Amino acid sequence: MKIYFAGSIRGGRQDAELYEKIIEFLKTYGQVLTEHVGDLNLTSDGDDGPNDKFIHDRDMEWLQRSDVIVAEVTAVSMGVGYEIGRAVEMGKPVLCLFRTGAKNNLSAMVAGCDDVETIYYSDIQDLKSPVQEFLFSIKTTD
Numbered sequence: 671m672k673i674y675f676a677g678s679i680r681g682g683r684q685d686a687e688l689y690e691k692i693i694e695f696l697k698t699y700g701q702v703l704t705e706h707v708g709d710l711n712l713t714s715d716g717d718d719g720p721n722d723k724f725i726h727d728r729d730m731e732w733l734q735r736s737d738v739i740v741a742e743v744t745a746v747s748m749g750v751g752y753e754i755g756r757a758v759e760m761g762k763p764v765l766c767l768f769r770t771g772a773k774n775n776l777s778a779m780v781a782g783c784d785d786v787e788t789i790y791y792s793d794i795q796d797l798k799s800p801v802q803e804f805l806f807s808i809k810t811t812d
């Protein structure tokens with residue numbers, strides 16, 4: 671299974687350690703095409719490519735190749751919202767993860783979308799079973 675993980679980069683790296691843990695968990699189910707999102711050395715400058723067009727085109731190619739998108743949506747991120755919208759447009763299964771007790775609210779555009787499944791959680795342990803169930807329900811393109 672090819673998994674596209676989305677998490678905030680330029681919107682803030684406050685959850686980078688959490689992303690790293692989620693990515694490690696997701697790797698037990700398949701190849702995570704976007705492991706760099708959990709890289710603790712990646713800053714909010716989003717310097718993971720030579721320029722913005724390269725990053726956009728590379729990430730859209732990864733999204734196209736993926737079987738599923740898993741997005742941590744607690745931190746507000748225009749880029750993650752864009753990726754979710756494009757994934758829905760492509761007909762990809764989309765799973766969003768939102769931490770309960772967060773200071774911000776989940777976007778109505780995510781919460782109100784019938785093509786997006788959302789898991790509300792408090793810690794990484796809360797995610798394991800529902801994420802596993804979601805991933806096992808996905809048919810891969812391989």
